[in-house]
Amino acid sequence: MKYSNREQAILLLADGTIFYGKSIGIEGTVFGEVCYNTGMTGYQEIFTDPSYYGQIMVASNAHIGNYGTNAEEIEADTIMISGLVCKNFSFNHSRVNSDENLKSYFEKQHLVAISDVDTRALVSYIRDNGAMNAAISTDGTSIEELAKRLAAVPDMKGLELSSKVSTKEPYYIGQPEAKYKIAALDLGIKKNILRNLAKRDCYIKVFPYDASYEDMKSFNPDGYFLSNGPGDPDPLIVAQETARNILEKNEPVFGICLGHQVIALANGISTYKM
Incomplete structure (x- = not known):
């Protein structure tokens, strides 16, 4: 399959915790406060919600992408999250009124995203340890360099967005x-x-x-x-x-x-x- 050799990706939390996965968006590195959403549907609305501007979104629902995207379901004209973390990503979708698959949507919106992560374990970790900044990298940036750049990212407290x-x-x-x-x-x-x-x-x-x-x-x-x-x-x-x-x-x-x-x-x- 053409998606079998996806690039390895990494999620690094500010406390040094690391999760590995596979790239499902564009190649790159992004930073932001890591947060999560437990919604079973409505992922496009979540990605385009301005309330999540600049944050790395963790989707606790195990499956993302299975019903594609629809332009009428956006909450803003562009994706607002800085990055996405999910478990199972579907490259195929099935819905009569979908416009395109989620992979194409991510590429057009220039989103860095990682799949094959145990997101329920990650959500539990965030719940127990509190919100913190994080980095997603799909371009091979070293952990040492990521940690250095991540340390310079400002906390959400005091930020006017x-x-x-x-x-x-x-x-x-x-x-x-x-x-x-x-x-x-x-x-x-x-x-x-x-x-x-x-x-x-x-x-x-x-x-x-x-x-x-x-x-x-x-x-x-x-x-x-x-x-x-x-x-x-x-x-x-x-x-x-x-x-x-x-x-x-x-x-x-x-x-x-x-x-x-x-x-x-x-x-x-x-x-x-x-």
């Missing part, structure tokens, strides 16, 4: 004649959130992560939405001030994920990394 994934300019979703108007602060918003708000008779104006309360108020919304996103909420000073103004005006506001944490900080409630 919303600016990396947020829209640069405001845009609209839905129909202007909809019943409700929502001002959404894009800290790393998923496409499906916007689709579902529009389905519920909302007209949404999406603002950049650093929009002020005055910017959002100018839309004359019925309510405000603070989105999901990557990184630490502490550095998002402008977003906290925007949320604080919304709360002080006693206007309707809803936040999820990073947006929820920003609202907590605006209320004087501290947050911490799990």
Whole structure:
């Protein structure tokens, strides 16, 4: 089989733990905080979720790739994870409405990925030892060199990442004649959130992560939405001030994920990394 001689790949954790596997993406080396997702389906949504920007994703589900990809199922226009770790990777897929196989998708998106790893053991290790930075290498880089470069990668604490994934300019979703108007602060918003708000008779104006309360108020919304996103909420000073103004005006506001944490900080409630 043409896939039988895949290049050996390595996953190196910051504490020195090593997992070996096979390359299923492009040749290269990537770094990021290692995290995991236990979802049984929806791998394309996970890979394109801006909340995972810059992280190395471990898929605990044993099989990845068996139903291919579909452009309608993305949460962002590009893959957001820096690398993928999985157990069994399927080069063949079966689904009527799939666009292409996952291998081709990885190559087009320039993703470094490793398979044939005992991901359930890896998930247990992360659970017991905590989140940490890691490296995936599929290009033959030595362990010594990987360890040296990995040591220089910053921790997630204190990292402001919303600016990396947020829209640069405001845009609209839905129909202007909809019943409700929502001002959404894009800290790393998923496409499906916007689709579902529009389905519920909302007209949404999406603002950049650093929009002020005055910017959002100018839309004359019925309510405000603070989105999901990557990184630490502490550095998002402008977003906290925007949320604080919304709360002080006693206007309707809803936040999820990073947006929820920003609202907590605006209320004087501290947050911490799990």
